[in-house]
Amino acid sequence: MKTVFTRRTSHLRKVALLAGAAIVISGLSACSGTATPSTSADDAGPFTVQVWGDVKNAERQFAAYKTAFPDKAKNQDAKVVSAGANDSDAVAKLRLQLSSGKDIPDVVQLNYSELPEFAESGVLTDLAPYAAAYVPNVTKAAQTLMQYGDKQLAFPYEVKQKLWFYRTDMFAKAGIDVTTVKTQDDFIAAGKKLQAAFPTSYIWNVAANPQQYQWGMIVSGNGARYSTKSPCEITVGSDPGVAKAFTALRDLRDSGVVDTKHDDFTPEWQSGLADGTIASTLGASWLPSFLQQYAPDLAGKWGVTTWPEIGGATDGAGSEAGGSIFVIMNASKHKQAAADFLGGSLMTPEGTGAFLKVQPGYVPNVTALLDTPAVQDNAYFGTSLIKAFVASAETYKLFPFDPAANKQTTVLSAQLANYLSSSDSSPASYLKTAQDQLASQVGCPFQQ
C-alpha cells in the first residue's frame, strides 16, 4: 500500500510541476507587457515624471514652466517621482513597469545610451508632431540628442559634452598653454611640464578599473561602434576605435603624468581636485557642480576648454553617454501636457529662462539664452565654461548605441581592466574575449 501511495504521489508531483512549467512558459511567450498606445486626447489628472536622483530639480522645472506659461499650464499638474539613485535604477524600474503594464509614468528621464533599447521595443512616443515647433530654438547638439535614427524620440535635457577642466594658476606657473595642446602626445608633454613645476601633481587620473564614462567618451568620438545593424552582429573584437581607446588609456597610464591609483568619486580624488594633486581632468559637462562642491575655495582658479585628441577622437569629438533626455511613453494618457511641459521648459527662451533662474549652473540648450550674462559669466569658472561649451558643441558626436549598450559596456569594462593590469601591449586578445562573450550572450542586439 505504502509503495503504491508513494508512486502515485510522486507521479502527481511530476504532473503538477510540468503543468506549472507549461503555464509559466506560455505566460512568458505570450506576455508583451506593453500597453496599447493612446490615440485619444489627454486624460484629466496629473502626469507623472519619473527621474533619477533628487526630485527637486524636476519640481523646479515644472514650477518654472508654470511661471512662464501660466495660461497653457493652468489646468496641468505634474507628479515627480524618483526611480532611484542613478540611471541604472531608472532603467530597472522602467523595465519592471513595462513588464507589469502598471504605473508606467508619462515622462521618463534617461541617458541617451539607454534610448535604443526602448526605442527598438516600440514603447516610446514619436515626438515629431509634438516637438517640431521647438526644434529651431535649440543648438545643433540638442537637436542631435532628440534623434534616434530617423525619428524624434527625446526632449534634450542636458547635452553631455566633453570638457577639459584645468587649474589655471598651476598651468600658468608650469608654462602650459591649453590652446596648443591638440593631441595625446601634446597632452602627455603638458603633463611632464606640470610635473616639472609641481612634482606631486598629475594632469588626469585613470585607475586600474576606469570609470565606464572615461573610455566611453573616447570611443564616442573616434568612430568606434560595438555592433552593426545589417548584418546584425557584434563587432567589438575587430573595431579599430575600441582598440585605440584601450591602447590610449594604457599609454596614458604608462606615461607617468596620470594618477593611476585613484578612481573618480573616491575620497582621494575629491581631495586631489581640491589640493592640486589632480591639477586637471578630462571630464564632461556635469562635472562643474561636483568641482564646486569639492573645491569651493578655488572659484576662479579652474578653467575649462575642449579635449585634445585622445585615442583618435580628434578635436575632442564625442560626448558622454550622449546626454540626459526625457521621453514620453507610448502608454501615456497625457502626451500633449507632457510635451507642452518638456518643450516649454527646455526648448523655449521664456521657459528655459525661468528654469535658469531657479536652477543656476544649468547650461541651456536654447540658442538665444547662450549670450545672457547669467550663462556667459559663471561665478566659479568665469566665461571659460560657456566658451568651452559652445566650442565643444561644434564637435559633439553621439556614439551609435544599440539596445544592448549596457551589457556591452559592462563586458568591455571588465576586459579593459584585465588589459590595463596585464603586461600585454596589444589589447587584441581581450577584445576577442569580449567579442566572443557578447556574440554568445547577446547575439544580434537589435533582436529580442
Place this chain on the structure above:
Amino acid sequence: MTTQPRGGARPRPGTLPSGIRARPTLRKGHYGDRLMPYVFIAPFLISFLIFFALPSIVSIVLSFFKYRGYGPATFVGFANYLSLFRSPDFWQSAANTAFYWLVPMVPLIGGAFALALLVRSRFARWPALFRPILFVPQVMAPVAAAIVWRVLLSDTGVLNSLFHVELSWIGDPALGKWSVTLLLLWRGIGWYFVIFLSGLTSVPEELLEAAQLDGASALQRIRFVILPIMRPIFLFAVVIDTIASLQLFTEPNLLLGNASAPAGAPPSAAPIMNQVINNIVGGQFGLAAAVGWLIFIVIGIFSAIQFRLFREETS
C-alpha cells in the same frame, strides 16, 4: 430461531453472525482532526508557495529563455548555460568566489574556535566582556563597515601608517581580494566565536576532568575530547560559511567598487553574484536566472559533500 454461522465457527469481530462484513463507521470529528494540522501549517505553506516555490519555478524556466524583462521571451534552450561556461568573465568571478570561500575559512573558523577556547579558559579575565566586543563587527551594517574599511585601507589610512608601507589596498588589482578578505575576517570572526562558545558549553566537564586525570595534555583534550563532541558545530559553521561565501556580493563591491557601475568591483575581485546583477542591469534576465541556478547547484553539491565527509568521519 437464531442464525448460526456456517460450520458452527464463532463470528469474527466486526462482522454479523451471517458472515456479512459490517461497514465501518467514522468517529465524529475525524475529518476535522485530519484537517487541523494543515490549517496550522497553511500560512507557512501559502507564503512558501508565493514567495519561494512559484518564483523558483519561474526562474528556472526563465533560464531557458532570452528575456529583456518586458516584451516577448525567446526560447533558447541551454544556450544561456553554455554561454556562461564559455565566458572567461564567468570563470574569473567563479575563481574570485572560490578565493573568498577558501582563503578566509581556516583563519575564520579556526580563529573563532581558538578565541572561544581562550575565552573559556582560565587565562581569560572578564570573559563576559569579550562576547559583545567580538560580536560588534557582525552587528555593524555592511555598508558602514565597508566605508570605514575604505578609509582604513586608503593610501594614508591606518594600515599603511601602522606598517609604514605605501600599498594601494583598494586600487591595486593584486591586493583587492586580500583587502576584501581582511574585511570578511573582521566581520565574520565574532559570529563564529559566539557559535563555538555556545558549542563548548555542550562539552561535559566530567569528560575533560577524566581526560586530565588520565594524563591528557590541553592539546590532547582539545583533539580527542572537544573536537569530536563539537563535530556537528563545525559542520554547521562550515556549511554556513560556504553558503555565505558563494553568495557574497556586498563587501567586494562596496569596498572596491566604482561609482559608475552598480556591481562595480573590478574583474580581478568581482564575485559570482556580480554576474547576476550585471546581467539584470544589462537586460539579460535569462542569463541572470541561469547564473542563479548554477550558484544554487554548486551550493547544494558542496553542502552535500560536507555533510557526507563529516558523517563518514563520525561513523
